[in-house]
Amino acid sequence: MERERVHPEIWWSDIYREKNCQQHFELRGGANSGQFRILYLTNQLPLPAHSGGQLRESETLKRLSRDIAIELVVLTNQFERDRENSALMLPYCANLTIVRSASATEGYEPHLPKRVASYRSSTLRPALELRLAAGGIDAIHVEGYFMMRHLPDVDLPIVLCEENIEYLLDKTCEELGDPDSIGWNEIRHLEHEAWQQATICGTVSIDDLEIMRRDAPDIRSVLLPCGFDHVGVAPPRRHADGAQVVFVGNYSWTPTRDAAVRLLTSIWPRVLQLVPDARLSLIGAGADASLRVLARHAPSVEFVGQVTSVAEYLRSADVFVCPVRMHGGVKIKLSEAFQIACPIVAAPEALVGFPQSARDAVVIAETDARFAAAIAELLLDPRKRQRLAARAHAVAGELPTWDDAATALSSAWRESISLGSSARRDNLTTDPV
Structure with a gap:
């Protein structure tokens, strides 16, 4: 029998409600039950999908929400846009919370990588502490190493998905003469720290997975592929004018x-x-x-x-x-x-x-x-x-489908929960009476 779940109506305590309209926006979703419950932290509302990252998240969450309760938390630099489009994601969430990034109004923190500095919030971490203390969450999913700093210290499994190996992007920017780039070695250090905090790390490409395994052979890393069937495979056609x-x-x-x-x-x-x-x-x-x-x-x-x-x-x-x-x-x-x-x-x-x-x-x-x-x-x-x-x-015709991608992510979540349960049992058996 499935154990009782906690389904909080409101995440934010009284100290946050006053700012809700300007800084936080929360709605009850339409998908409120499932085999287990995932807190999913990302940096943009997945719908409408105007980028590859949004497409990957929306296509996988649409499929996984049929069997898994997903509490979606979005820390965004496009607060008004994402709040306006929030109804698009409600059928696929148990809860949807959108949080305004302070970077959108206060600028970047100095001396930090741009991806980290782009997503600031003084309220998200304490609000997550309140929600996680209420119980009912089986695992946490995080999109991107730069979002990991918002997680409080919790005894829950974490799946971190890296859409890119970020320090390599910054290394290329530096080589191309980007004046705003910060030393990629520093970024690599921060990224590796985030990998170590996760129960399972995933990449969307096999090339990035090989880099992750080379850089951090001691972590559990898996492939979380994209799907490629959203447009539909069209037969070859004749290209007449060539212009x-x-x-x-x-x-x-x-x-x-x-x-x-x-x-x-x-x-x-x-x-x-x-x-x-x-x-x-x-x-x-x-x-x-x-x-x-x-x-x-x-x-x-x-x-x-x-x-x-x-x-x-x-x-x-x-x-x-x-x-x-x-x-x-x-x-x-x-x-x-x-x-x-x-x-x-x-x-x-x-x-x-x-x-x-x-x-x-x-x-x-x-x-x-x-x-x-x-x-x-x-x-x-x-x-x-x-x-x-x-x-x-x-x-x-050879590329993975979005069903394949959803299956891989679901497997990673289930494995993280299993690993987390094993670790907790080990701690219980080794603790002195």
């Missing part, structure tokens, strides 16, 4: 923004010299004013911005490009191009996390000049586009 180039991404994410700037300033002018009637469309949310200005002044470029579905734009693309030059995670945008059977030109770093068959199905270009030449060659060669489209179609 339309498309790039998709969340431009608030540093690797994607860097790729967009690289594309607009160095690669695209070279393409137009070779194919003057070529057209480029940039799809996705999160672009700042400077990137929009850059796109507006680039010839034959349309900045489309946020769209409901990228599928229609990918179906009209003669070439999909992914000039991302930072390692880490899995590029959901690239998987969507495989699903729509697009001919693809990509930087080698963009293929991290994909199988070898994916590398054989795209044109890989390392330099800006080679990237531009590869795009132009495909635009001018319909037969080569068709061959690459067929290969992309084949790759899409």
Whole structure:
């Protein structure tokens, strides 16, 4: 028989209620029962899914909420936006709490990595202490090492999911001359500390998992893959005119923004010299004013911005490009191009996390000049586009599904609970009477 659960209506004590409208927003969800209960801490509302990370979280939580009670806690820099969209997640949560990050109004803490400094809150940790003291939580899930500092000291299993090995991203930023980067060795130290605090650590790509196991062989680490079937695998199609180039991404994410700037300033002018009637469309949310200005002044470029579905734009693309030059995670945008059977030109770093068959199905270009030449060659060669489209179609059929991804995460949660129970039993048997 399932043991009795605690289902608190209100997390926040009286000292927090006064600030609720401005700082905290809580709703009772529609999924209130399950085999066990997870407190899930993340840095953005998963829906609507305008980034790969949001898509991964929303697709897995939709499936897992059928059997598991999930108390979703969001510490966000987009408080108004996420509060406005909160109803989208309610069917998949037992409780939903949205907390405003102080960084959005007070700026960053000095001398901290940007990912850590971006998510500040003086109230979240004590509020979590209150909730966890009430009982009923079987395990805690945390998205990203930078969120771990908000957890109080509790005797509960923790699953930490790393969408990227963050210190490697910061190392690349430093190498590219980012003036705001902080020493990546310091970031690696903080990230490794977070891994040690977790019962189980997961990565979304096998490449990152190998790095984690090399860096920290003593921790329990597992693969928590993305799914790739949300667009639907389309058959190869004929690309007639050979003029339309498309790039998709969340431009608030540093690797994607860097790729967009690289594309607009160095690669695209070279393409137009070779194919003057070529057209480029940039799809996705999160672009700042400077990137929009850059796109507006680039010839034959349309900045489309946020769209409901990228599928229609990918179906009209003669070439999909992914000039991302930072390692880490899995590029959901690239998987969507495989699903729509697009001919693809990509930087080698963009293929991290994909199988070898994916590398054989795209044109890989390392330099800006080679990237531009590869795009132009495909635009001018319909037969080569068709061959690459067929290969992309084949790759899409090999990739994991979102059901696979949900199963892997559920298994990690169950294992963490089992490990936590074993550790508590061991403590009881070794404690003196």
